Amino acid sequence: MLSTSRIAAAEYAKRRVLADVTETWFGTFVHDTTHDDRAAATQLLDTRLPSAAEPPATVGEDEAAQSLLDQLDALYERHGLPHRVVAGYDTETAVRLDPVLRDHGYEREDYRALAPDSIDLPSDDTGLRFATHQHGSDEAQAVHESVGRDPAGIDYAAAVASALDGREVVVSRGGEPVGAAGWYVHDGGAGDEPVARFTHVGVRPDAQDEGVGAELVRTVVDRCSVPAERMVVCATSEHVGFYESLGFDQEASLWRFARLP
Incomplete structure (x- = not known):
């Protein structure tokens, strides 16, 4: 059985191949200047928040999730792009990001690797x-x-x-x-x-x-x-x-x- 990280590496290979890559505290930001009108061409990949000792009681208390959102906005604004895409496979990160990003107009899509x-x-x-x-x-x-x-x-x-x-x-x-x-x-x-x-x-x-x-x-x-x-x-x-x-x-x-x- 393939590990989730190995599957994710293969999945995200197609995002990285034509892109400029910036390593951040929260994941790898890729930006393909040739196809920057395609949402898939610019994303934060392998997104992961530092694990919390205790789950934040409210959305506003999750400082790491808010910091991720702020950094994401700064990265996209650097390229003048209006869309935002965040992708990953870490379950805790998805749970914590869900209320924060939905509150900022994001929609979530889950998919299965088979x-x-x-x-x-x-x-x-x-x-x-x-x-x-x-x-x-x-x-x-x-x-x-x-x-x-x-x-x-x-x-x-x-x-x-x-x-x-x-x-x-x-x-x-x-x-x-x-x-x-x-x-x-x-x-x-x-x-x-x-x-x-x-x-x-x-x-x-x-x-x-x-x-x-x-x-x-x-x-x-x-x-x-x-x-x-x-x-x-x-x-x-x-x-x-x-x-x-x-x-x-x-x-x-x-x-x-x-x-x-």
């Missing part, structure tokens, strides 16, 4: 064709646009995944692309074994609920060079059931708070 435990091989008789590309292919872009993804967001995600030497599988039916899923591999260093992180899984609306997504995920797991138990997908609650139905197990929980214009 890895395959037992997953079937892709089927041979579906009539689907799978091709592996570098990120940013025209076929994959057609799929992304069909599910309503913002073109600028598509370009940003492709740039990040390409910088991490990512790959994506495009599935076609009748010669038309109907789905795409991507991943990159994070080596970690310092003796850590590589971890593969899914970047996206998308199926065109007219091909959904037909098993295309399941076959796409199975194909990615089959074609990735990293063993299945070290492949991670991060999903919000509405998508967890899909991955569990394919044989994924929950490994860790991560969170983020965001205040967007």
Whole structure:
């Protein structure tokens, strides 16, 4: 089983890769000057408050949480950016930040990291064709646009995944692309074994609920060079059931708070 810190390192690799990095008392602040209009490109990552001997009785008494908020504002104001994003995995930090940040207009999102435990091989008789590309292919872009993804967001995600030497599988039916899923591999260093992180899984609306997504995920797991138990997908609650139905197990929980214009 992968540690939460190892999963977080792989998850946050895509935030760091194009960014300027500033180490702070509360975490790592990343800022990508090329894509600074994307909220994901500027964040405080691995956010952690110093542990409190006793939980603060009221929101106003948590001086560390207020100090984090003040430092975050100063970092963002340095770049003239109106949005704010804070991400991490430490449970105590999330509990203590929740009332403080909600009071300042932030919304919280929790997501689960899952890895395959037992997953079937892709089927041979579906009539689907799978091709592996570098990120940013025209076929994959057609799929992304069909599910309503913002073109600028598509370009940003492709740039990040390409910088991490990512790959994506495009599935076609009748010669038309109907789905795409991507991943990159994070080596970690310092003796850590590589971890593969899914970047996206998308199926065109007219091909959904037909098993295309399941076959796409199975194909990615089959074609990735990293063993299945070290492949991670991060999903919000509405998508967890899909991955569990394919044989994924929950490994860790991560969170983020965001205040967007």
